[in-house]
Amino acid sequence: MDTLTAILVGLGIPEDTLGEDTLIHAHLGLDSVETVKLSLELKRELDLDLKLGTRKDLTLAEICQMVVAPLPARSA
Secondary structure (H helix, E strand, O other): OHHHHHHHHHOOOOHHHOOOOOEOOOOOOOOHHHHHHHHHHHHHHHOOOOOHHHOOOOEHHHHHHHHHOOHHHHHO
16 A cells, blocks of 8 residues: 555645545546556556556555455465
8 A cells, every 4th residue: 555655646646635445536536647657657666567547446445455466476
């Protein structure tokens, strides 16, 4: 969640608006370009290719689940 928060703050989102139940489109108002930027930053920071633009409106907790799920397989 810390990495995701840092990326969103870097995109200009106020940190006090971010929580686990925050939706990236409905609450934060991210457009398609910002969603792609978020995906690219996650790829750069965590070496994960998440297609956030093609999915339903996700909470930050759901994005964290998508990030954490593949990690054990990658470290093995």
